[in-house]
Amino acid sequence: MILTALCLTFIVFWLTNLYPNLEKLAKTQGNFRMSDEAVASWLETRGYLQSTPKKYAEWVGVVPSQRATNSEGDVIGRCILPGVAAEDSPNYCGILQGYWGWSTVFKEPVSDIVSLRLGLTGKLMFWVLLVMVPTALVVGVLAGMREGSVTDRTLSTFAITTTATPEYVSGVILIAVFSSSAVGLKWFKGSATSAMENITFENFTLPVITIALYGMGYVARMTRASMAEVMTAQYIRTARLKGVSFRNIVMKHALRNALIAPFTVIMLQFPWLLNGVVIVETLFNYKGFGWVLVQAAGNNDIELLLGVSVVSVIVVLVTQLISDIGYVYLNPRISVT
Numbered sequence: 314m315i316l317t318a319l320c321l322t323f324i325v326f327w328l329t330n331l332y333p334n335l336e337k338l339a340k341t342q343g344n345f346r347m348s349d350e351a352v353a354s355w356l357e358t359r360g361y362l363q364s365t366p367k368k369y370a371e372w373v374g375v376v377p378s379q380r381a382t383n384s385e386g387d388v389i390g391r392c393i394l395p396g397v398a399a400e401d402s403p404n405y406c407g408i409l410q411g412y413w414g415w416s417t418v419f420k421e422p423v424s425d426i427v428s429l430r431l432g433l434t435g436k437l438m439f440w441v442l443l444v445m446v447p448t449a450l451v452v453g454v455l456a457g458m459r460e461g462s463v464t465d466r467t468l469s470t471f472a473i474t475t476t477a478t479p480e481y482v483s484g485v486i487l488i489a490v491f492s493s494s495a496v497g498l499k500w501f502k503g504s505a506t507s508a509m510e511n512i513t514f515e516n517f518t519l520p521v522i523t524i525a526l527y528g529m530g531y532v533a534r535m536t537r538a539s540m541a542e543v544m545t546a547q548y549i550r551t552a553r554l555k556g557v558s559f560r561n562i563v564m565k566h567a568l569r570n571a572l573i574a575p576f577t578v579i580m581l582q583f584p585w586l587l588n589g590v591v592i593v594e595t596l597f598n599y600k601g602f603g604w605v606l607v608q609a610a611g612n613n614d615i616e617l618l619l620g621v622s623v624v625s626v627i628v629v630l631v632t633q634l635i636s637d638i639g640y641v642y643l644n645p646r647i648s649v650t
Contacts, residue, residue: 374407453536
């Protein structure tokens with residue numbers, strides 16, 4: 314996991330520190346009319362023209378940060394924050410030391426921005442999973458119990474439809490039907506901005522339903538396929554021949570084994586929800602983690618973009634670890650070695 318995290322973050326670091334991005338950063342923070350020589354001088358003073366491995370090591374916090382004196386005689390560097398004297402600043406200031414950088418757009422520490430927006434998206438993810446996972450499992454199990462039946466075809470059509478409908482389409486439809494004056498059903502608010510301070514049924518239902526509908530189809534279809542396969546297994550036929558009731562066959566014998574494959578898909582929803590809510594958060598004006606990702610990329614905020622990437626990498630690796638360990642509890646035949 315550590316090796317994977319280092320490789321992924323290094324790739325993102327290299328891509329965000331390409332010279333065109335650095336040139337844009339210099340002109341944004343300095344002057345758009347800066348000459349090429351002035352841009353190179355600005356970047357050199359602040360250590361951006363060092364080799365990529367050296368800059369990455371500084372960002373991680375395993376080597377001291379470079380310091381220089383600008384044209385005004387002030388000592389500047391990564392470790393020197395606004396309002397802090399150079400002699401009071403540490404030499405090492407990277408991810409390992411808990412310093413994620415300074416946002417050039419929001420003028421705040423990256424860690425403060427990420428923690429605040431991650432908390433907002435975490436609330437959204439919680440309610441989405443609370444609606445999506447149980448509903449998808451019920452739909453998948455009911456469809457897979459009797460493969461080929463009318464119930465199976467109906468629920469499978471519903472699952473495929475929700476998956477095939479993009480979030481920006483279903484979100485606009487839900488807003489038009491349930492929150493606009495065109496139809497007249499003003500049951501919910503079309504904006505979730507107020508939910509950042511106070512979550513209510515009125516301001517949080519539409520974004521939750523929009524995300525849940527899109528992700529529900531994947532989990533339901535995987536559950537249906539796994540359930541249908543398990544129901545044809547030899548031990549299920551044996552249980553039927555012994556006279557075990559259909560309800561007990563499903564609940565005690567088939568369901569646990571059928572949940573192994575859907576469990577993987579459910580765990581994959583966490584990184585998808587973290588970075589895949591960009592459209593929904595933008596559509597409903599909910600300024601969470603996805604919204605910050607758009608702001609960082611659109612405004613060339615390199616430090617904030619790197620901070621977002623670190624969180625994304627950690628979430629992906631941790632969820633994969635949890636899913637691997639979870640297999641053991643779902644299927645005792647699988648062992649951890």
